[in-house]
Amino acid sequence: MGIEKLQAELDKDLEMLRARDFWGALALICCAVFFLWRTSFIPFLGENRAGVSGAEWYNSAAIVPFGIWFAMLLLGLVLLRIAIKAGGAKRAFSAVGLGWDRQEAIRIGSIAVIMGMFIFALVPRVDFILASGLVITALIYGFHAGRVERMLQSAVAVILPGIYALFMHFPQAEWNKPHDDDWLVMAAWVLLTLWMFAHDRSRIARATPWVAVLTPLILVTAMAFGFRQNVPNRGGLLFSKIEYHYYVTLRPLWRN
Template identity: 60%
Template sequence: MTTQSHETAVLRARDFWASLVLIALSLFFLWKTSAIPLFGENRAGVSGADWYTSAALVPLGIFGGLLILSCVLLAIAIRSGGAAHALSAVGIGWDRAEALRFTTIAVMLFFYIAGLVPRVDFILASGLLITAMIFGYHGGHARRALLSAAMVALAGGYALIAHGPQAEWNAHSDDWLTLVCWLGLTLPVLRAARQERALRIVPVLAFFAPFILVCAMAFGFRQNVPARGGLIFKQIEYHYYVTLRPLWKD
């Protein structure tokens, strides 16, 4: 087996194991989401309304989509021989680059989910994460991954420590720090975009993707969004109800 074919076999084997883990996580969270009323039923004293206002809608979409993508990845891995190689232990072994990649991803996701999402404005938190994920792993540069993980860990760690109790979740110092980290990470993105044209869309995507999602959740599906009193969403919600809605009500 040539070096290139061996590396391909290892990657397909890791795809196989990764898809199994993602499928298990997706099924677990779909099972937990099933406890949220969807069609107006009453569970654990919580009464649901119409399906399109249910809090279960967004997690069902996210984890349902993740399950589908995981199954696609599993099918590709099996079709390309990844399952056979995985079961023969070809994909098992220490790889420093792989270990660094999975460690930095785990750090980002932990501080995003545990620190940023409940406390920091959704647009700021998600914009920082999207920027970190794309910049950190586009091109396979280890320093970029470390810098991206450090930025997310700094913002999420501060939010977790400084505003841990739920009574302090509406404070804005963590919003401002997250904004600074996001802008600070955007600067090397723009510098790298001079040579890597694909990175030019990152600032636009990092802002508009969470902006559209949170507006759809809050005003389209009437969902309760995380950190509703956040620095940016608080202004969006105010102008939606005070400035925009009266225009089509009159």
């Protein structure tokens, strides 16, 4: 009887999880479709004025957003398919899919706050590598173990520098001004990483700094120098140095 009761509870939890996956997949698909639609307004095949092409397709600023949001759309469709096959669609419209779960609410709320701060506060005003590194570290440390206290700690680590950047450099004219917000984000990133090492000895924790550094570094350099895209905050604390040495130190080596 104990085993049957435990199995019934596990089945119920799985049904609830798949129901939430169903709603989450729909939200992700709607979000991806909206941003794909907005990205479609960016010239992709090059503007043609007076018979002269303004840009080649591979230089279009729409390439990276199209790639990101198309990948999000595919991810949403895959998640939706899995949820439907597992019975999530059937349960999604019942009280099971809408039940209150404190830990789940904190998880979703923390992720929403972190991504909101990243998109609207940090990316326009802070060096992209620093902002992305902080957010990647916060998401991995805060959510890979499913512990509520880590979720809240990671959210606070992103919220504090995000609020500072938002209020101290709110207008667009201030976005490339002194790097006080860059230094604050770097400090928050370093402190969160040290805190993670002090409380988590897992392989995931040891790999997190590599992922947090290399992912935005490769992405932003590929965007700026490979696809020649306009990257956020070119005057950022780190990217301004990378761009300077690329054009002044490295590029002349193969041009000469």
